[in-house]
Amino acid sequence: MRICVADIPMEVETTDTAFFARRFAAYAANKEVPPQMTMTSTVVPHIEVPAAEEVWGCHNLHMLRLPDGRFCVYTRLQSGHIRHLTTYAPKAVRADIQVSPPADGNLTPTDYEYVYTGQEFAYRLGYLGGAVLHGSAIAYRGEGVIFSAPSGTGKSTHTTLWKRCFGADVEYINDDKPALRFSDDGVTVYGTPWSGKTDLNNNLAVPLRAVVFLERGEENHIERMSPVEALFRMGREIVRPYSDMTLEKKLADFMTELMRRVPVYRLACTMEPEAATVSRDGIFAGK
Numbered sequence: 001m002r003i004c005v006a007d008i009p010m011e012v013e014t015t016d017t018a019f020f021a022r023r024f025a026a027y028a029a030n031k032e033v034p035p036q037m038t039m040t041s042t043v044v045p046h047i048e049v050p051a052a053e054e055v056w057g058c059h060n061l062h063m064l065r066l067p068d069g070r071f072c073v074y075t076r077l078q079s080g081h082i083r084h085l086t087t088y089a090p091k092a093v094r095a096d097i098q099v100s101p102p103a104d105g106n107l108t109p110t111d112y113e114y115v116y117t118g119q120e121f122a123y124r125l126g127y128l129g130g131a132v133l134h135g136s137a138i139a140y141r142g143e144g145v146i147f148s149a150p151s152g153t154g155k156s157t158h159t160t161l162w163k164r165c166f167g168a169d170v171e172y173i174n175d176d177k178p179a180l181r182f183s184d185d186g187v188t189v190y191g192t193p194w195s196g197k198t199d200l201n202n203n204l205a206v207p208l209r210a211v212v213f214l215e216r217g218e219e220n221h222i223e224r225m226s227p228v229e230a231l232f233r234m235g236r237e238i239v240r241p242y243s244d245m246t247l248e249k250k251l252a253d254f255m256t257e258l259m260r261r262v263p264v265y266r267l268a269c270t271m272e273p274e275a276a277t278v279s280r281d282g283i284f285a286g287k
Contacts, residue, residue: 004029005121006130006179006190007205011035012117015043016110023114023193026203037124041097041117043109047082049074056243063243073243077102084116091127091246095120118177118194122239126247130181131254132239133211137178137189138162139171144189144206145283146178147267148237149214154271156198158214161276175200177239180208180258187262210263210283213237217268220275222282230264231255 001012003024010029014020049064050072056063064072066087074085081102088095097120099112107115122132135148136155140162147155156175163170176196178189187208195201213225213233225233234255241247265282269275 002029002031002033002035003027003193004033005192006125006181008037008125008128009033009035010037010039010121012038013040014113014117015041016113019110020113020117023199026201027193036093036128037121038094039097039117039120039124040095041099041113043113044098044100047074047085047098047100049076049082049085058243061243071244073241084112086116086120088120088124093124093127095124114194118192119239121192121194122177122179123241123244123247125179125181126240126251126254128181129250129254130179131251131258132177132179132192132194133234134176134237134239135178135211136175137173137191139173139204139206140166140209140280140284141169142206143209143284144173144178145209146189146211147214148211148233150236153214153216154269155214156200157271158267158269158275158279161271161273162280165273165276166280171204172200172202173204173206174202180254182257182261183207187258208262210265211258212265212267212279212283215266215268217270220267220269220272220278222265222267222279225264225266227259229266230259234259234264 052064052066055065070089072087075083085098097116101109135146136159137146138159173191174195175198177194179192189208191202191204240251267279
């Protein structure tokens with residue numbers, strides 16, 4: 001399948017072609033444009049880990065350096081089962097993924113393909129100078145806002161309040177994994193087809209007005225964050241491969257530049273409609 005996400009033409013091959021054809025429909029691209037990123041995903045009953053030097057390991061995640069210079073990252077469960085293995089070249093924009101769902105797991109093979117293609121998109125995007133931030137992104141009157149927080153905090157609930165309060169002024173961009181890239185004079189936030197448990201995503205690209213980190217509170221209050229605190233919070237929510245130090249450095253530089261270009265806020269909020277008004281007024285004061 002040829003798709004274009006965040007202005008990047010891509011070639012994606014998966015085992016479940018029907019699911020991804022539906023999921024990627026809004027991102028279909030001209031097949032005559034050469035891809036800048038390539039991903040393959042194959043569901044297999046068993047994954048063989050190649051014999052190679054281990055260069056990194058933590059808990060169930062391991063990284064090998066293959067004899068040809070490529071890297072291999074895989075997940076080994078406590079049972080010994082290899083759930084996934086991805087092979088890629090250093091600084092490259094191609095990833096070859098194998099997934100082997102455990103027999104007693106709750107996710108389907110397609111679920112795993114969806115998770116790992118989204119993960120690898122984020123990593124390869126990092127090598128192209130962009131990033132994916134865990135958050136719910138909306139456009140308000142043509143400008144983007146990303147609300148980010150750990151899962152379960154209420155990001156989607158808050159953006160739903162914006163839609164309820166401000167109606168047609170609000171468009172959903174992506175409810176879980178929006179993409180970010182620098183433009184000449186700012187930052188652009190993009191919809192992607194990887195939006196977590198929902199289909200709530202649109203193929204949109206708008207200038208990013210703000211990043212907001214949510215916290216639950218008894219009252220609604222918004223304030224600018226200090227650069228140090230903002231960097232700490234962003235580092236927890238940006239999609240990053242802890243096994244790839246080259247990409248870690250690129251993403252650290254990306255976050256630093258992002259905070260230079262875009263204000264970062266802390267929002268303590270309830271789940272009442274007033275929370276949307278308080279955050280809107282704090283972000284768009286004077287507009």
